[in-house]
Amino acid sequence: MSDASNFGNRSDYLQIEPEPWSSWWAEQYGTPTELFDDYSFWQRGKYTIWVAAADIQPGAVSPVDGIGIPLLRTGRDVWKPTSVAVIHFGRDVARNVVDLEADEASRFLGREAIEFENDARAVLPHRGYVIARYLGVPIGCGLWRRGGLASSVPKGRAMRDLELPRA
């Protein structure tokens, strides 16, 4: 039985309540509040919130290196969704989302900032981390800065000249 209680106590990962994370997501992206009903929430360290299957059971195993996928980084003033979570849970968002053209999507995925100076898209009241969409699907997120989007695609996933399908 030696390790049996490690998971909860020594706590590399702790199961937590869905709030306030799930409400934050619903508020930021205008998604239904039920979006996260069938999932469990986990925390590792102070700043990363993970989301996993509702019935997942790590059991008596330690250390743990990952559980489900990381959802949010909460270390800064502005909470930041991860790009993998945006792709998974950003399918039906109603606000703080910008549709990109092929060349913009390509640059965004290469971590370049996208400017919308003379563009209707710049007029919308975006704030915080905005979801970038291409061909109707979420491809990542970036911090909205007066008329532009700073790409937050992580270095390890970013790719210049990714081969894209075109409409």
Next chain:
Amino acid sequence: MTVSDCTCPSRVSVTQYAAHMTEPAAGLDRYRELVADWPAFLEACQRPLPTVVWENPLRRDLVTRVGAECGLGEAATVADLLSCRGYSTTALDWRPGAWRVDGLAKPGRTFEHYLGLMHVQEEVSLAPPEVLAARPGERVLDLCAAPGGKTAGIAISMRNTGTVIANDLRPQRLRPLRANCERLGILNVVITPINGVRFPLEAGPFDRILLDVPCSCEGNVRDSHPDARGRATAGVAGRGGLQATLLGRAWKLLRPGGVMVYSTCTFAPEENEVVLDHALGDDAAIEPFEIPGLRHAPGVDHWAGKSLRDDCTNLARYWPHLNDTGGFTVARIRKTSDS
């Protein structure tokens, strides 16, 4: 991306490697009596492996959207998306939702891959999750999991529910394991960095266990990646011990009535039947199985002058020429009573 799953350390010198490049089957002569059509086997070993991709069922709605935006209709598959960029695709006959793709040199640099709409995996590596046949809600252990192609297959067959513990000893291999699971949107996986030999028994019992052990990787003779081909000649000696120890530990973690799949990407009976014969007791039954459309040859019940457990013949040997794949062996073992 086409790099082999295997990480067996290379013990091959440059000259050995050069010899290997001109004569991929060197060293494989010892299997002559096991292979029904030797010339076909040698010929298959010289040909490069086809690139195979499978569509991620967890991302079906995203594929539908992209397909519709591209004017391909809602029934479009990732194969249709790739075809419309000029790649020719051929559906696998034994596995729905998977295709061989011609000319796709860098599948990892596509939109479809980035978004987790598809995964790239050697064709025969798709077999073990099918044989394991995990069901929604179960508790499953993948003891040697990195880089995680098979973990993903198992997690998806459980419809993203229940628990898959995906474990690997090597820190540098955990990163791709995590990256693959996250990219594919897999939510029922817990990743652990533990030496399988000492995996905590309290974490069990498991309904099913995949034991895809480190091996000498002979089955990768067709892999175009130099590292993989180099490793493919690394020799079969001395691995059976670790394999048997891992099997012994995994057996203790399996519940009575549970199923274990033991697999290697190597031909050597020393790493397959001989390990099973050595490590399994009376509470184990190696079960026969068949994947419709994927041909295999039986395992051996004797090797190097020794006779082995009768049920070793139920192990499936996927020689490269049988299905035009890499080489692989798979055993499905049921725990018949408590040990």
